[in-house]
Amino acid sequence: MTSPLSGVSASGGPGCHGRIDRADDPALPPAVLVAVHDDAPPGVVREVCAGAEEQGVPTAILDAGPGADDAGRHAASESRLEVGVGVGVDGAVVVRHALVPDAILGLDAGASAADLRLLGADAARIVAGLPLRTVG
């Protein structure tokens, strides 16, 4: 909403800085990056971004390859908040932290909207330092 990039097509809603080309743009406020394949189901991206937005943490969208895990790794390493979400072409989702070798959270393709929303919220909660809700 207040993003300097608010003119860019905001496929993730008002909490999302929209699709970006380069993550190191100094004009882009720190954000959880969501790396998405072009053919990934848009509904998945919407729910993940909504989850983060409800927590008050901004997101931005990057282009990525077909695999969710590689996309997540790329997003986490590019994010200044060190948290990234990868959405695969099949709709699988992986949440990663730049400094943690293993994936933090993940959902297989076909997860429910509610689960995707919670996963997006948890990605934001990693940034906020709040306990995650999808793990015991």
Added chain:
Amino acid sequence: MALVIGVDIGNSTTEACIAEVGEDGVDRLASSLTATTGVKGTPANTKGAVTAVRRALSAAGRPADALATVLLNEATPVISGLAMETITETIITESTMIGHNPDTPGGEGLGVGMTVALEDLATVEEDVPVVVVVGAGADFDDVAHLLNRALERGVDVVAAVMHGDDAVLVVNRLARRIPVVDEVSAVDRVPLGMLAAVEVAPPGRTIRTLSDSYGLASTFDLDAEQTRQVSPVARALSGNRSAVVVRTPAGDVTDRRIPVGTLTLSGSGRSLEVGVDGGADAIMEAIGRVAPLADVHGQSGTHVGGMLATVRDTMTDVTGQPASEIQIRDVLAVDTVVPSTVRGGLAGEVSRENAVALAAMVRTSRSRMQAVADALSSELGCETLIGGVEGEVAVRGALTTPGSSVPIAIIDMGGGSTDAALLDRDGAVSAVHVAGAGELVTKLIDSELGLEDREAAESVKRHPLAKVESFFHVGHEDGTVQFFTDPLPPNVFAKVVTVTPEGLAPVPVRGSLESVRTVRREAKRRVFVVNALRALAQVAPQGSLRLLGSVVLLGGSALDFEIPGMVADALAPYGVVCGIGNVHGTEGPRNAVAAGLVDVHAGTAAGPVTAAAS
């Protein structure tokens, strides 16, 4: 040289100490520890005693047939019980109030209007202030669209109440920033067509209007009498970041005391009745007035009455004594708070209700140790002797702690009862058992944190806390920061955890580390510190703690990371030297009785030899 083993059967653990006893003294070889089987002082103890003996033998590398004598303590059964009565409750009638704290309410400010369902928004007239009620399953984009359309049409949408966790999402999409409270699970029970107020405070603040009696009066135009009636609502909402209040014709929030029966205390030739709902102070004060307590009865049909009856029945089963001969000689009452779900609440609201926890203890002089001794003899094929009055042997064991001297008192803080004994300069030993110990502490932690998980409560009791700050570091409760080279698992991320030898274990609470720590320390203080002082006062000369000299802490609780310090701090003003026992300078606070039995047998016990139990 003879191979001798001392076996101490305690309430929760059975300890053994194996030694060679000869002309020139005692050569202790090894010790062992196992859980007590059955109630202390009953034949069921045999199994645990045999295990302890076998373990000590194997630790010492000796065959079973080398054993000459088994020494048993004269253990008498102690049965303790615990019960809790909640004495206040909050009831919301006719759904007047939603006082929960969703993590992420939307917008901020106060909105006052008529409640209307989202589906009926199209029929609302212009310029009428409305609070929109959004049911389950509504999508945030659709909700925002409908609200924006109504706003364009001139409807004065002032606030919203939602079922889903969508408040921020909806507010971000609205043309006007309004307060929205979400995660209201029973939103369908919010009455429609009624005047309602929704308040959301800015981040880091708490609501100001709905949590104030006159704020409610101004909001709903109430007269003095009505304001008096709604003041419980204000109290119930204070400290929240968001709240909803609906004014319904007969709505009410009541805050009432639950009658939970009475205790009948008898002692010093009279008997007193005290209401459990009077709280712990009133109960303890009444117990003081009839001291020494001879017996306690509870009203049947109450938790406390049931607990006291169970304690009596268990002792009857164990000893075969008729229930009429069994007297409850001590009770400890502790005030506590229990988070409980508000009856009539719409969002799983929780209020902190007052409760009283009660520990009771009964002991008997009728020991069945001879049966245990006979069973042990036939099992192990050696002589078994019963010797040493409880307390006395423990004091003598404690006296082997380097730096201790007569007069010496011990405190053994166990699971069900706290025991104290004093050996005075004349060699006389007096001992008492008081109700309340580790189990009560676990129960208080469990209920005050609302864990409903005994294991988790036990872990909070036993281990220090830490807050996981990132995937690579934790902040311990003393402020120390510890870094890890391997990332911590996601299930402990940002959580309050207990630092156990097996690793970090999450504590399932929403509160801060500090609040969990306060609950833990307060529970220990109200039970262990209070009981240590209470028990010592009963054995101290003329009841004066100043005359005690030295106090040695024994038993498992003496190994706790903070209890010994808390007890020592509490005793410091009386000029008492208090510390953790270190039996024979090597055994720590364990094994005082088992080692003491061997020493008494060998005739090398420290301190005056002629001892009289009182």
